[in-house]
Amino acid sequence: MALSAAAMLTDHRHQHLQEVRNSLSQALYPLQYLVNLPSRLANWSSEIFSSHGQLLQENQRLKQQQLLLQARLQKLEIIDSENARLRELLHASFKVGENVLVAEMLAVDMDPYRQQVVINKGSNDDAYEGQPLIDAHGIIGQIIHAYPYSSEALLLTDLSHSIPAQLNRNGLRTIVSGTGKTNQLELLYISNSADIRIGDRIISSGLGRIFPANYPIGVVSSVKHYPGRDFVEAYATPSAHVGRSREVLLVWDKAKLAADTQATEAAKARP
Amino acid sequence: MMTHCKNYWVVPVSLSIALVLTIMPLPPHLQPFRPDWLSLVVLYWGMAIPSRFGLGLACLFALLLDVSQGTLLGQHAFGLCLILYVVLRMHRQVRVSSFIQQALFIAVLLLLKQLLVLWVDGIVGRSVENLWLYFAPSLIGMLLWPFVFIILRDIRRSLHIR
The missing domain is CATH 2.40.10.340 (Rod shape-determining protein MreC, domain 1)
Incomplete structure (x- = not known):
């Protein structure tokens, strides 16, 4: 009782219990994995059993999307480099990327x-x-x-x-x-x-x-x-x-x- | 004290199942009604085998629940230890009473636990938007108690845990 009250207090005020939380989370991970399993299985089986035609269709669609995004990206790249040049002119800090x-x-x-x-x-x-x-x-x-x-x-x-x-x-x-x-x-x-x-x-x-x-x-x-x-x-x-x-x-x-x-x-x- | 009983592994396994039921995904509008499975199972073992089932194991699982829910470490443990203590002290009276009386007693304990958890939430500054809905799990827990009781009792009897 007193122990859990003390645990709550320290957890709220300090960061000391991070280690305890970490080790408990490792014990918990198998359970979380188990709970997540049905939805993963469902995803997996829907991938396995989807027909050849569907896959082809999806592939086609994704290729088109890829082309579209690529085209947009080209434009963006030009704008990005222009932006960087302008920022250099202004001596402003330059965003490196992520x-x-x-x-x-x-x-x-x-x-x-x-x-x-x-x-x-x-x-x-x-x-x-x-x-x-x-x-x-x-x-x-x-x-x-x-x-x-x-x-x-x-x-x-x-x-x-x-x-x-x-x-x-x-x-x-x-x-x-x-x-x-x-x-x-x-x-x-x-x-x-x-x-x-x-x-x-x-x-x-x-x-x-x-x-x-x-x-x-x-x-x-x-x-x-x-x-x-x-x-x-x-x-x-x-x-x-x-x-x-x-x-x-x-x-x-x-x-x-x-x-x-x-x-x-x-x-x-x-x- | 636990070494005398070879089937004691059932207790942690049942607690793990309760934990899985607690983190299992539900449709969002059903989420507020999810019963507190861990408390129900802990209360059953506290009532059925008070000499073997102590605060330690319950506390450990409650801490796991805290980690899984992202609440303050010890928040659920605090409430659970308190109501388990009450059950351990009163197990003789509760065991002989009828299902309805038991369920009412359990409902009061579950409400008490939720109140304690809410209290801690309030102190730390987390708020709950719908207070009436917040206490729904206790009532669902009360309705489920006879089933939990019968299932766990049958398991306990078939494995000769006493």
Whole structure:
């Protein structure tokens, strides 16, 4: 009794119990794997039993999509290099780019009152606490506990989650906070006179040093002005398919990695 | 004390199954109604074999539950140890009462546990949007108790655990 109370207290205040959590999670992983097995089997068998024609069709479709994306990428590459040149002219810092790794969500339920997921990559794959997660459409959340073989991630729609962001159209800065619903985000601290409209795209500003800059977060869905209040009440729909996508991307910021390795080397050289 | 009984492995296996049932995916609108399987099984073993089943094993599984749910480490363990203690103290009265009386008693204990978990959530600053729905699992647990009881009793009798 007293032991568990003490455990709760230390877990809340300090980070000492991370080791205990890690080892318990290793004991738990087989169970999670077992629970995830039926959905994996279903996926696998649907792949095995899908007909030749279907596969051909899908292949064709994917090839077309690939061509389309390739074409768009060419344009983007030109814009990217132009952007880099302009930034050099301005002596502004230059975004290096990111490393990514595909992770799969385990079909495992957690506390129904928090928006969390378990993914199948952990600290053995260099995932770390606070690492941003994106899906094909935008930012989806961040890792809050990295275990050896799996990680827990908090989705951006959780009540306790916030991201520093800006509007794509005019660079207006705001903070995007979760509401606990999978299809709604709240925009905080936007003054009444600010220029914000329904349909504005919201991107990450990179100010919090956790999320890389310029990734899509959502689209403004409602703006209400109240004369008596200091701030606008604005909501947005997340771009990422929260609650629908099975695969997510772990993002490593190359610039940050370089800075980290430099710091560790400096620490080593100092003795 | 556990060494006398060769079929004691059933207890941890049943607790593991309860844990699997707890993390098994359910459709989102059914999720708030998921009964607290681990508490039900722990309460049964506490009532049936109080001399063999202690707080230690229950506490370990409750910690595993904490890790799987991403809650504070010890949050479920705290509540579970408290209600298990009550059952261990009162097992003689509970064992002889009827199914309905037992189920009501279990419901009170499950509510108590949920209240404790909610309490800790409140202290740490996590909120629950629908408070009435939050207590639904206790009532579902109460309705399921006779089935859990009968199934586990039959397993216990067939394996001669006493």
